[in-house]
Amino acid sequence: MVTIRVNGRTTANAVPDRTLLVHYLRDTVGLTGTKVGCDTSSCGACTVLLDGESVKSCTVLAAQADGRAVTTVEGLGADGALHPVQRAFRQQHGLQCGFCTPGMIMAAVSLLRENPKPTRAEVRQALEGNLCRCTGYHNIVSAVIDASGQPVAE
Amino acid sequence: MSLLGTKVVRTEDLRLITSGGVYVDDLREPMLAGAAHAVFVRSVVAHARIGSVDVSAASKAPGVVGVFTAADLDLAPASDEPTAEPWLAGDVVRYVGEPIALVLTEERYQLADAAELVDVDYDPLPAVIGFDSALAGDPLLFAGTDSNVFRTNGAPLDESTFRDYEVVVTCRTVNQRVAPSPMEARGASCVWGADGRLVMWLSTQNAQIARTTLAKRLDVDPALVRVVTPDVGGGFGAKIGAHPEAVVLAWAARRTGRAVRWMESRSENLTAMTHGRGQRQTVTVAGRRDGTVAALRLDIEQDLGAYPRAPHLPGLTEMMASGVYRVPRVETSAVMVLTNTVPIAAYRGAGRPEAAAAVERAMDVFAAEIGMDPVEVRKRNFIRPQEFPYRTPNGTEYDTGEYEAALDRALAAADYSALRAEQARRRAAGDVVALGIGISTYVEITGDGSGESGRVDVNRDGSVTAYTGSSPHGQGIATTLAMLLSDRLGIPMARITVRHGDTDEVPKGIGTFGSRSLQLGGSAIRLAADQVIERARILAADLLEASPTDVELDVDRGVWQVRGAASAGSVAWQQIAEREPLSEDVWFGDGASTFPFGAHIAVVDVDTATGKVVLRRMIAADDAGPVLNPVAFRGQRHGGLAQGVAQAMLEEVGYDTDGNPVTATLADYSFITATELPDFELVESVTPTTRNLLGVKGIGEAATIGSTPAVQNAVVDALAHLGVRHVDMPTTPMRVWRAINEAGGAIG
Numbered sequence: 012m013v014t015i016r017v018n019g020r021t022t023a024n025a026v027p028d029r030t031l032l033v034h035y036l037r038d039t040v041g042l043t044g045t046k047v048g049c050d051t052s053s054c055g056a057c058t059v060l061l062d063g064e065s066v067k068s069c070t071v072l073a074a075q076a077d078g079r080a081v082t083t084v085e086g087l088g089a090d091g092a093l094h095p096v097q098r099a100f101r102q103q104h105g106l107q108c109g110f111c112t113p114g115m116i117m118a119a120v121s122l123l124r125e126n127p128k129p130t131r132a133e134v135r136q137a138l139e140g141n142l143c144r145c146t147g148y149h150n151i152v153s154a155v156i157d158a159s160g161q162p163v164a165e
Numbered sequence: 166m167s168l169l170g171t172k173v174v175r176t177e178d179l180r181l182i183t184s185g186g187v188y189v190d191d192l193r194e195p196m197l198a199g200a201a202h203a204v205f206v207r208s209v210v211a212h213a214r215i216g217s218v219d220v221s222a223a224s225k226a227p228g229v230v231g232v233f234t235a236a237d238l239d240l241a242p243a244s245d246e247p248t249a250e251p252w253l254a255g256d257v258v259r260y261v262g263e264p265i266a267l268v269l270t271e272e273r274y275q276l277a278d279a280a281e282l283v284d285v286d287y288d289p290l291p292a293v294i295g296f297d298s299a300l301a302g303d304p305l306l307f308a309g310t311d312s313n314v315f316r317t318n319g320a321p322l323d324e325s326t327f328r329d330y331e332v333v334v335t336c337r338t339v340n341q342r343v344a345p346s347p348m349e350a351r352g353a354s355c356v357w358g359a360d361g362r363l364v365m366w367l368s369t370q371n372a373q374i375a376r377t378t379l380a381k382r383l384d385v386d387p388a389l390v391r392v393v394t395p396d397v398g399g400g401f402g403a404k405i406g407a408h409p410e411a412v413v414l415a416w417a418a419r420r421t422g423r424a425v426r427w428m429e430s431r432s433e434n435l436t437a438m439t440h441g442r443g444q445r446q447t448v449t450v451a452g453r454r455d456g457t458v459a460a461l462r463l464d465i466e467q468d469l470g471a472y473p474r475a476p477h478l479p480g481l482t483e484m485m486a487s488g489v490y491r492v493p494r495v496e497t498s499a500v501m502v503l504t505n506t507v508p509i510a511a512y513r514g515a516g517r518p519e520a521a522a523a524v525e526r527a528m529d530v531f532a533a534e535i536g537m538d539p540v541e542v543r544k545r546n547f548i549r550p551q552e553f554p555y556r557t558p559n560g561t562e563y564d565t566g567e568y569e570a571a572l573d574r575a576l577a578a579a580d581y582s583a584l585r586a587e588q589a590r591r592r593a594a595g596d597v598v599a600l601g602i603g604i605s606t607y608v609e610i611t612g613d614g615s616g617e618s619g620r621v622d623v624n625r626d627g628s629v630t631a632y633t634g635s636s637p638h639g640q641g642i643a644t645t646l647a648m649l650l651s652d653r654l655g656i657p658m659a660r661i662t663v664r665h666g667d668t669d670e671v672p673k674g675i676g677t678f679g680s681r682s683l684q685l686g687g688s689a690i691r692l693a694a695d696q697v698i699e700r701a702r703i704l705a706a707d708l709l710e711a712s713p714t715d716v717e718l719d720v721d722r723g724v725w726q727v728r729g730a731a732s733a734g735s736v737a738w739q740q741i742a743e744r745e746p747l748s749e750d751v752w753f754g755d756g757a758s759t760f761p762f763g764a765h766i767a768v769v770d771v772d773t774a775t776g777k778v779v780l781r782r783m784i785a786a787d788d789a790g791p792v793l794n795p796v797a798f799r800g801q802r803h804g805g806l807a808q809g810v811a812q813a814m815l816e817e818v819g820y821d822t823d824g825n826p827v828t829a830t831l832a833d834y835s836f837i838t839a840t841e842l843p844d845f846e847l848v849e850s851v852t853p854t855t856r857n858l859l860g861v862k863g864i865g866e867a868a869t870i871g872s873t874p875a876v877q878n879a880v881v882d883a884l885a886h887l888g889v890r891h892v893d894m895p896t897t898p899m900r901v902w903r904a905i906n907e908a909g910g911a912i913g
Contacts, residue, residue, distance in 0.1 A: 027274065038273070041193070044185025046398075048348050049431035053831035056348060084185050093183070101178040104796045107804060108639030109181030110188060110348040110398030135839040142831070144348050144399050145639045147807030148839040150800060164844075 013077040017042065018086025026073055032066075033057045035073035036083060044084040044113045048142070055141030058114035058121075059083050065121035067140075084113035087120065096120050096158040103163065105154030107145030115141050119155045128159055166721075168648045168658070172796050175644040176658070177637075186396040189352035189368045190428040196356050196364060200424035201230040203414060204276040206266040206283045207437055208258035211505040211824020212293065212304070215256060216286035218266060223282035228275035231421050232283065233267045233413075240382060240416055243409070247309035248503070250472040252413050258287070259306055259471035260505050261826055262437035264410065267417055269425060292505040292824035296445050296466045299502035306471065306503045315473045318480060319498030322449070322464060330451035330459055336530045339893045340444040340519045342468065342818040343811075344834055345512045349398020350434035353411050356424035363415055364391045367407060370400040371636050371676025375407035376668045382412040383419070394666030397638030401808070402511030403439050404638070405678050435834055436826045439475075440818050441512020443468035444482065444519045448527035454535050456545040460494035461487050463523055467501045470508035476501050478509070481516025481610065484561045488524040489568045489608045489762060490546040495558040505824045511678065513808055514866040517609040518873055525605045525874035526891070529881065533890060539604045539878070540576065544569055547606070563608065563760045564854045564862075567788065571850045572606050572764035575786040578848045579766045592886050601769040601883025605875035608762040611680035611789075611863025612856075616754035618673040619689025621650065621697050623747040627739030628660040631693075632750075634674020635686030636666050640865065641797040642682045646690050648794055649859075653694040655723035656738060673752065680761070680863020683793065688858040689753035696749040701725065701741050708736045708744065759854045759862035763787040765875035767810075771883040776902030778814060778880055780841070785871065786848035789862040798864055799847055805868025806845050811837035812869075813876035815895050835895070884908070 014023045017040055024039050036042050036059070047069055048056030057069040060082040068081075087094040096119050099105065106112040115138065122129065122137040129137065134155045135148065143151060153163045180186050220232040235255025242249050254263050268280045293299050293306060299313040306313055327333050355365040363383070369375045372392040380387040397404065410427065418425040429437070445466040452458040463486040467479040479499035487495045532542040547568040548555050555563040581602070588600040618634035629650055635642050643663040651658045664670050675681070698718060705725035706713040717728045724735035741747070768782035783806055792798045815835040819827040828834040853860035873894070880896040881889060888908035892901055 029274065034273070037191075043187070043191035043193070046185065046188070046349070047190070047428075048350075049831045051431070051830045051832040053836075054348065054431070085183070088183060097182040100182050101174055104175065104800045106178060106181055107641065107800055108348065108399040109177070109186050109396060112181055113185040116182065131844060135842075139838050139840045142348065142836055142838060144346060144401070144808070144836075145804045146800060147803035147805075147845065148842055149803040149845050152839065152844070 013073050015073070015076045016080040018082060028074065030073040031069055032071040032073050032076050033068035036068060036081065042083050042085050046110055046113060048111065053142065055118060056111050056114040058117040058141060060117055060121060065118050084116055087116070096123070099154040099158035103150050103154040103157050105146065105151045111141060111143045115143060115151060119158065122155065123159055128161060129155065131156060168652050169793050170795065173644060173648055173794050174796060175641045176647060177641060177643055188349050188396045188398050189354055189366050192354055192366055192395060197354050197424045197426060200354065200426045201269040201271065201421065202273045202276055203417065203425050203427040204268050204280050205264040205410060206268060206280050207433065208254060208261055208263040208265055210258060210287045210289055211261050212290040213258050213287040214290065215254065215258060216288050219284040220266065222284065223268060223279045226275065226279035226282055228271040229279050230269035230271060230423060231417065233417055234265065238416065240412065241384065247307045248315065248473055250409060252409055260507050261824060262433065262507055263471065267413055269417060269421065294504055294506065294820050294822055294824050296468065296502060299504050306505065313503045315469055315501045315503050316476055317500050318483060321498060322462060327449060327451055327460065331453045332535055333449065333451045334527065334530045334534045336448045336527045336891060338446045338448065338523060338526055340442045340446060340522050341894055342440045342443040343512065343816045344435050344440055344818050345401040345403035345438065346434065346836060347399030347401055347404065350429045350431055351404065351408065351410065351438055352428040353414050354424070354426040355415050355418045357419050362389045362391060364393065365411065365415060366393045366395055367411055368397050368404060369394055369407065370404045370638060370678050371406060371674065372666045372668050373634060373674040374676055375411065378407040379412060379415055383415055392668045394636055400638050401513045402441065402515050402678055405511060431831055432829050436829050437507060439510035440470065440507050441509065442519060443509045446523045448523045450527045450531045452531065456535060456537050456542045458490055458492050458531065458546045461492045461524065462496040465499040467499055468504050468506065468509060469501050470504060470506045472508045473503065474508040475510040478516040482519040483559065485517050485520035485609060486524060486559065487557050488521060489548060489606050491548045491552070493558065497559060506820055513805065513869045517866065518870045521605065521607040521609065521870045522874045525607065526877060529878050530890060533885065540581065543572065543604065543606050564856050565852050566608060566760065566762050567850065567852045568606055568762055571762060571786040571788055574848045574850055575764040575766050575784050578846055579784045584768060597772065597774050599771045599773050599883040601771055601879040603767040603875045603877065603879025603882055605765045605871050605878060607871040608760050609867060609870045610758045611761055611866065612684045612756055612759050613679060613681060614757050615675055616752055616756060617675050617685035617689045618671060618752055619686065619693045620748065620750040621690060621693040623697060623738055623742045625742050625746055627737060627742055629654065629656055631661065631663045631690055632671045633663060633665045633686045633690060634671055634676065635682040636676040637682065638677065640677065640682060640801065641794065642686065645683060645794045645797055646687060649687060649690055650694055652720070653691065655718060655720035680865035684759055684857045684859065684861050684863055685753060685756045687861065688756060689751055691858045692753050693749040693751045696751065697747050700747055700749065704741045704744050705736045708740060709734065757856045759856050761787065761789040761862040761864065761867045763850065763867060763871050765871040767875040767879040769876065769879040769883055771880060771901060773887065773905055776898035776905065778896050778901060780810060780814065780843055780876060782843055782846060783810065783872065784846040784848060785868055786850045787864065787867050787871065788850035788852050789864040789867060790853045790860050791851055801864045802847060802868040803845055805866060806872045807837055807842055809869040809872030810842060810876050813873045813894050813896060815841065817895050
């Protein structure tokens with residue numbers, strides 16, 4: 012039995028020992044925003060916040076999150092409003108197919124907590140563990156800069 | 166003011182950024198409740214006879230619903246050719262990753278446990294890996310054939326015909342095998358309803374083609390198959406139609422009477438989804454010392470992989486062999502070989518990147534041979550604007566082009582002369598970090614003559630629902646089509662819904678590949694909208710008590726009125742639709758291929774001590790005609806650039822000599838990341854085509870095609886002063902370091 016606070020709501024479920032956090036979120040809790048993109052912790056599509064810090068939820072057992080708080084893309088916006096990072100991804104066309112986007116957004120949220128005014132180069136470094144095949148990363152970097160309140164060069 | 170050409174954020178995004186959308190593995194459809202989970206047991210040997218497949222232990226594993234092998238399948242073979250691809254391998258396996266059995270279990274986590282218990286007895290055969298091994302012809306991949314050469318195009322080179330030119334250069338290049346690797350791997354869910362109909366949710370680029378394939382293979386009436394594309398997490402050409410796995414899943418769902426869900430792992434995706442490229446090329450360029458090219462010959466060896474899924478690809482390379490140049494004599498040939506590797510199929514550009522890479526590399530070799538700047542050589546040989554439409558000697562009909570103007574814009578943005586001065590300064594100073602400037606001027610083929618469907622309904626409440634056969638999976642075409650309709654009909658985008666990807670809603674369609682969606686799908690929607698307008702004109706005239714020839718649509722206000730008498734009253738779309746719902750369903754079949762073009766300039770630093778290449782700048786002028794939504798247009802170019810750079814610098818699918826994949830995970834495959842790319846510098850250029858209603862060409866693949874040779878040329882250019890004339894892709898530190906050492910060693 013694990014008890015995990017997910018997006019502010021307490022969840023308690025009996026799951027097999029080997030259940031990964033990403034599958035707990037997707038299959039047990041039913042929040043499918045968090046994606047599985049690889050099997051080697053390389054792509055970052057499954058990135059969520061665990062007690063406020065970004066983790067790859069394919070590499071965390073649900074049991075390891077017992078008693079802790081998880082935030083997924085579904086829990087970012089407050090009262091129906093977009094989180095500044097979500098708003099910026101849309102405004103800057105920081106997504107195309109959208110599959111990497113939830114993980115990318117969560118990694119960006121985590122980055123901006125640690126470094127509220129990053130340079131474009133710092134954003135690239137911080138997002139190295141999150142892969143995107145569509146955007147060439149250019150507009151993802153622009154979105155993070157935008158979300159940080161800094162002007163975005165064309 | 167027209168919306169067209171203005172930046173419009175995408176209507177697709179809100180769902181994706183708040184709930185993550187609904188991809189095939191996210192489906193919680195009631196019809197899929199209690200679905201069995203599926204996994205394919207795949208060959209771990211590249212080439213072997215299968216002695217036996219023992220499923221007895223697997224069948225007893227916890228949660229197993231069924232284990233199926235070739236012996237269980239009662240599907241007709243895909244073809245009666247000796248090279249037919251089996252649905253599941255029964256007698257021989259021909260690549261690591263080839264499906265041998267299908268395992269169904271109640272729970273997802275039970276799949277791996279059960280699959281591991283399927284015992285396959287392999288009797289290994291020597292693996293055929295690489296062109297030389299394939300051409301040697303021993304062993305043969307297929308009984309009933311006498312060679313591993315599947316097909317040849319054209320005649321071999323007659324060297325005597327290349328003797329009488331002032332300059333002849335020959336360039337041997339490898340256009341390596343790469344993995345499309347969409348972020349969402351392949352997936353499908355399916356169920357046969359009580360009504361005898363199959364519903365398959367499939368991560369595909371074309372629901373309608375998938376439906377046709379499934380119906381044919383399962384031997385059922387197409388009306389009994391519904392294919393639905395949920396959100397699709399990228400395709401890049403590798404998700405065209407229904408793959409064999411989808412057919413087997415539908416068969417298993419029928420056999421077991423269960424709903425079935427399948428989501429492949431990334432390792433499966435890298436070792437069993439089709440790869441792209443896979444050519445070895447010999448390019449011969451002949452001409453004069455004044456820079457004029459007189460003849461070009463491209464000889465292609467195409468690795469098809471284990472099964473010939475896409476033998477049309479080298480033909481596309483041949484069509485585009487002479488690129489943007491006016492070359493009086495153009496010859497091509499292709500030899501297609503079968504090897505014990507994953508089948509090759511389309512990947513962003515599909516045959517055209519290989520052509521651009523060959524001709525653009527060869528032009529640089531030619532320029533080096535005669536001691537001329539690569540820009541100057543290109544300018545001497547461009548097809549001139551007044552020569553369009555232009556027919557190449559090998560029969561390709563280009564529509565429009567402004568090749569030199571595009572290059573000039575890119576050169577200005579790059580400040581080319583300053584870059585050359587910086588390069589000279591570094592060389593004079595003996596700088597260990599060499600500067601390279603790479604030029605690529607490209608043209609490619611987009612769209613085709615097969616057309617696309619479009620339907621536009623004006624509903625009773627005055628809102629619009631449009632249906633397109635295009636099948637976007639990241640391109641933002643729903644937004645662009647809504648812009649087009651809003652502009653044409655004067656109805657706000659918020660009242661326009663674009664539907665796609667469900668064969669019940671859109672029975673006819675071709676889908677999204679080959680950069681065809683806007684030029685064909687967009688033209689179809691435009692045609693349907695125009696027919697709606699003509700029908701509405703008659704109804705509006707009746708309501709306004711005027712002649713149809715006297716009424717007009719005021720698109721700024723979105724109302725119909727009597728021309729020149731706006732004050733006399735107007736009729737809204739809603740009033741017309743209340744009178745008679747409007748619906749026009751068309752097929753735009755008048756399109757023909759279009760030829761977008763551009764000029765890319767790459768600037769690299771190469772550490773001559775270590776071979777490490779850093780891409781400093783990427784300047785891209787891409788011309789695909791008028792731009793409807795600059796947001797999407799620029800986004801397509803960004804993504805294309807990244808994938809092109811990835812092939813030039815980083816990515817390569819590898820096999821060892823026994824046919825074992827050595828890039829089977831994202832930890833091993835050098836998928837390009839944010840840190841390896843600079844901010845892109847985009848330069849605008851607009852040359853319309855005459856070949857469709859919108860004047861547009863495709864932009865989905867263009868930047869991939871242009872960027873690869875620009876980067877490769879930049880790396881070679883950086884090392885030119887060290888005597889390096891060519892470096893194959895990807896330009897990894899090891900390969901660059903070797904090239905430097907073979908040429909005589911690094912600086913310092």
